[in-house]
Amino acid sequence: MTMTEPRDGATAPTATEPLLHVADLHTEFRREQGEPLRAVDGVSFDIAPGRALAIVGESGSGKSVTMRTVLRLLPRTARTTAGTARFQGRDLLTLSARDMRRVRGRDIGMVFQNAMEAMNPTLTLERQLTEHLLWHGICGKAEAKKRAVQALADVGIPEPERRIRVYPFQLSGGMRQRAMIAMAMITQPALLIADEPTTAVDVTVQRQILDLLAGLKERGTGIIMITHDLGVARYFCDDAVVMYAGRVVERAPTRDLLDTPRHPYTRGLLGSSVEVGGRDRPLAPIPGSPPDLARRPVGCAFHPRCAEAQLPRCREDQELIEISTTRAAACWRAGDDDD
Amino acid sequence: MTETTPAVTPGEETVDAIVRAENVTKVFSTRAGDVRAVDDVSLWVARGETVGVVGESGSGKSTVARLLMGLQPCTSGRVVFDGRDLASVQGRELRVLRRRMQMVFQNPFGSLLPHYSAAANVMEPMRLHGRGTKESRRDRAVELLDLVGVNPRFADLYPTQFSGGQQQRIAIARALALEPELLVCDEPTSSLDVSIQAQILSLIGDLQDRLGLSCLFISHNLAVVERLADRVAVMSEGRIVEEGPAEQLFESPQHPYTQRLLGAVLPVTS
Numbered sequence: 001m002t003m004t005e006p007r008d009g010a011t012a013p014t015a016t017e018p019l020l021h022v023a024d025l026h027t028e029f030r031r032e033q034g035e036p037l038r039a040v041d042g043v044s045f046d047i048a049p050g051r052a053l054a055i056v057g058e059s060g061s062g063k064s065v066t067m068r069t070v071l072r073l074l075p076r077t078a079r080t081t082a083g084t085a086r087f088q089g090r091d092l093l094t095l096s097a098r099d100m101r102r103v104r105g106r107d108i109g110m111v112f113q114n115a116m117e118a119m120n121p122t123l124t125l126e127r128q129l130t131e132h133l134l135w136h137g138i139c140g141k142a143e144a145k146k147r148a149v150q151a152l153a154d155v156g157i158p159e160p161e162r163r164i165r166v167y168p169f170q171l172s173g174g175m176r177q178r179a180m181i182a183m184a185m186i187t188q189p190a191l192l193i194a195d196e197p198t199t200a201v202d203v204t205v206q207r208q209i210l211d212l213l214a215g216l217k218e219r220g221t222g223i224i225m226i227t228h229d230l231g232v233a234r235y236f237c238d239d240a241v242v243m244y245a246g247r248v249v250e251r252a253p254t255r256d257l258l259d260t261p262r263h264p265y266t267r268g269l270l271g272s273s274v275e276v277g278g279r280d281r282p283l284a285p286i287p288g289s290p291p292d293l294a295r296r297p298v299g300c301a302f303h304p305r306c307a308e309a310q311l312p313r314c315r316e317d318q319e320l321i322e323i324s325t326t327r328a329a330a331c332w333r334a335g336d337d338d339d
Numbered sequence: 340m341t342e343t344t345p346a347v348t349p350g351e352e353t354v355d356a357i358v359r360a361e362n363v364t365k366v367f368s369t370r371a372g373d374v375r376a377v378d379d380v381s382l383w384v385a386r387g388e389t390v391g392v393v394g395e396s397g398s399g400k401s402t403v404a405r406l407l408m409g410l411q412p413c414t415s416g417r418v419v420f421d422g423r424d425l426a427s428v429q430g431r432e433l434r435v436l437r438r439r440m441q442m443v444f445q446n447p448f449g450s451l452l453p454h455y456s457a458a459a460n461v462m463e464p465m466r467l468h469g470r471g472t473k474e475s476r477r478d479r480a481v482e483l484l485d486l487v488g489v490n491p492r493f494a495d496l497y498p499t500q501f502s503g504g505q506q507q508r509i510a511i512a513r514a515l516a517l518e519p520e521l522l523v524c525d526e527p528t529s530s531l532d533v534s535i536q537a538q539i540l541s542l543i544g545d546l547q548d549r550l551g552l553s554c555l556f557i558s559h560n561l562a563v564v565e566r567l568a569d570r571v572a573v574m575s576e577g578r579i580v581e582e583g584p585a586e587q588l589f590e591s592p593q594h595p596y597t598q599r600l601l602g603a604v605l606p607v608t609s
Binding site: 058202203204206229232235255258259268271272273274275277279284285286287289290 | 395396502503504505532533534535536537538540541559560561562563565566585586589599600601603604605606607608609
């Protein structure tokens with residue numbers, strides 16, 4: 001199954017090869033003592049051009065490590081032990097470091113949660129924006145500057161000719177986040193990976209940034225958005241995968257996922273989320289906290305927190321079970337109430 | 340209580356307020372000039388009531404919390420806690436007042452003492468205020484940890500050995516150690532995961548019911564405030580632009596800014 005089938009035949013391209021095909025990814029972290037930690041443990045997903053995929057999960061679920069694995073930006077203590085990440089016909093995991101550098105920033109753009117940390121505080125926006133263009137040899141200096149000004153204008157930064165000379169700290173948080181998106185988009189990458197791009201900004205700015213990213217999507221950019229915010233996923237992403245303890249526990253078109261969640265963990269996330277207008281709905285928090293990967297529960301990692309768990313079935317490994325052509329969940333009971 | 344301060348809002352004189360800000364302004368002087376962080380704000384918390392303050396970053400909501408706690412002096416206006424102007428109280432008397440108001444911060448790890456165990460963190464305010472003996476303080480700390488859902492078996496572990504949610508529970512236990520009448524929470528769930536946020540919100544709601552706490556609850560998250568607050572004030576650029584009962588404010592917001600804030604919320608369910 002792929003996530004690329006159009007739901008209503010509207011926008012998604014048909015039957016073409018996915019933009020990025022990730023299969024059976026495994027990444028582990030070395031420790032001073034004991035077995036390595038399996039931070040990413042058999043993750044697979046696809047993304048098509050012009051689509052947005054949400055990777056949803058709590059801290060420690062492996063969503064950021066998954067993306068860092070694909071981008072080959074892991075710390076030294078981490079090692080990818082298996083899997084493929086096919087992007088435009090090549091496996092990113094086997095590219096030379098040199099070839100990989102040509103992909104990052106040119107074909108794959110990156111947007112991070114905190115622009116203040118992601119940008120170089122000692123360089124003006126002009127230097128940072130033109131760097132990708134000049135380093136990849138896409139154009140000359142004069143043209144690069146022109147494009148940088150245009151890129152700032154495109155993300156709605158007023159007075160781009162003046163703003164291009166400022167340093168990141170001279171911008172407000174919302175403006176910095178936009179500048180970082182401009183930086184990621186200036187090379188017109190085919191794929192954009194955004195790690196919690198709106199978590200650090202105010203709600204009114206969040207909407208503007210998502211609408212900005214929606215414009216890119218319309219022009220055919222595939223977007224992977226890492227988020228813990230189910231409202232953002234619903235608003236922006238066509239499809240979603242839910243991660244827990246390094247594995248995908250459910251994948252589905254976002255609306256289906258949130259309207260009829262099939263994995264108990266997804267249901268738990270929904271029961272935990274507070275919504276405006278939901279004052280009278282009692283909160284149903286998931287008890288306990290996400291597992292320490294060094295002490296990953298056997299079988300389904302969620303079963304110690306799961307209200308619906310049945311032993312010994314849940315102590316066995318749970319594979320992703322396909323429920324329909326577009327949905328899968330890693331729970332042996334997920335298919336039970338199929339409609 | 341002998342409340343003699345002048346009324347700020349019609350009808351307010353009848354309110355038995357634990358804390359009241361009267362036309363409070365706070366100006367910070369920076370190299371770039373003066374910043375009016377809080378501009379003529381009047382706000383009160385009645386006994387047993389939870390007041391929510393919402394606003395975006397830079398709206399002045401955290402500064403309001405700090406002024407109400409007496410952690411910073413007002414530039415003009417005054418803060419009255421249980422009938423006493425905080426600016427006129429000093430030294431020993433201020434310390435006595437202080438233990439009646441406690442605060443929970445956004446980052447629990449930053450607010451706990453890293454080299455003190457969970458129990459020692461909760462005991463510290465009691466020690467500083469000369470409450471009980473070492474043994475009785477420890478018993479009380481263990482009781483409080485149990486109350487907020489931290490297993491007393493882990494009382495001797497250090498903050499780093501707990502998850503973020505557990506750390507926030509310890510910070511709440513510490514805030515409750517002196518049996519405060521006013522609890523000020525500044526973004527207490529903003530650094531927590533969704534499932535943990537829900538647990539902490541349930542805990543705070545539960546404590547409000549059980550202990551009859553008066554509470555000032557500050558958050559940028561409208562849904563969180565709606566869930567816990569009886570009354571809500573919306574801040575923008577240092578001013579309160581709208582204030583009213585939570586239900587009413589969320590159902591029919593009057594001020595364009597409140598409408599814009601609510602309009603920007605992205606629903607999870609259809």
